[in-house]
Amino acid sequence: MARPTHRKTVGAQRCALVGAVLAVLLLTGCATPAAAPPPTPRPAEPPPAATTSVASGPNATDTAWVQLMIPMTEQVLALLDLTPDHGADQELRELATRARTDHQATLDQLRQLRDRAGLPTTNVHAGHRMPGMLTTDDLAVLQQTRGEDFDRRFVAALRAHLDQAITLAQGEQRSGADQDTQRLAATVTEASTDQRARLDQLTGS
Template sequence: MSIVLRSVAGGCLVALLFGAAACDAGTVVSVPSAAASSPAPGSSGFFGGTDLAWVEITIAMNEELLPLLDLAPTHSADAGVRALAAEVRAGHEQELGVLRSLHDQAKLPSENPHKGMPMPGMVTPEQVTAANATQGAAFDKVLVQHLRAHLEQGVKLALSESKAGVEPQTKSLAAQVMASRGRFLARLTGR
């Protein structure tokens, strides 16, 4: 990926992280490919900077959450929390399949620069280790706290993608992410 493209994607990521839709639909970058087969703006496979940043950061956020969710069956005292963790995990796995396909279509680098990056809603390995040291109600409190932060940030990022993204498949997935995160957040009410 060219330096210019990474710079645009990086700038869009900063805007996404701070809740701004600074990367408007006019900031469109096509992923380099054969000139004869380049997708047209607004068509499937034509990724803007916001699309690229959203795909990478959502992959990282989903992957970093999974180890925490994996602790629920053996650490949670609440059947509702265990069920929610299993549903969130299944949904995130499904999203990851689509996100990885988009990642490949966009020809993004194999190393994700956002993996392990401290940011709102990103579950860190240290947080998973701390959660692993708890059981029962204490674990449930930690899981719910991290899950809520993850879901809320996921909604914000998906909203930015839906407003400023240009690639149709990516925008469609962002709409699905907003809806699913909203449903999961509603189930956390009162917890």
């Protein structure tokens, strides 16, 4: 029997690590922290000597978030690109146009973070069915759909993407270490929440 190659072993280990960190992202994004007990009074102490703070680099949560958000954002951009020609509802088309601008800016920053961290440009989630991420099969169906049927599918796909983007970004804000990555996650949370509210307003959800 042929032995597995080193490349396959490394790939499997990387996927396992990313999967474990994604579980942390999802849990921390949804969990509500328990109330902390009241602090025990302590005697006054002299202030510590001033020290020079050193910014920490990206941790596993930062890396996993960037590597997942890049393909998620690329796929939703493909959906948003279809909307002007395939959708029937003018207000949904306008929402898609505004959302596309935000998502493109996010993608540009995600790629900068990826390159700065020296991460591979390949999609480590290729072939995986991830919550909130459109697949090539999903997009193929949408390309063949127009009018009200497209609008219905568009709303469902965009809502799923935004919900997952918010959950993951909140997890990054809680568990990440890199300040630039956390700032982008905060921006994603705000923009996705606004887009989700607008989508609900248009659809009466």
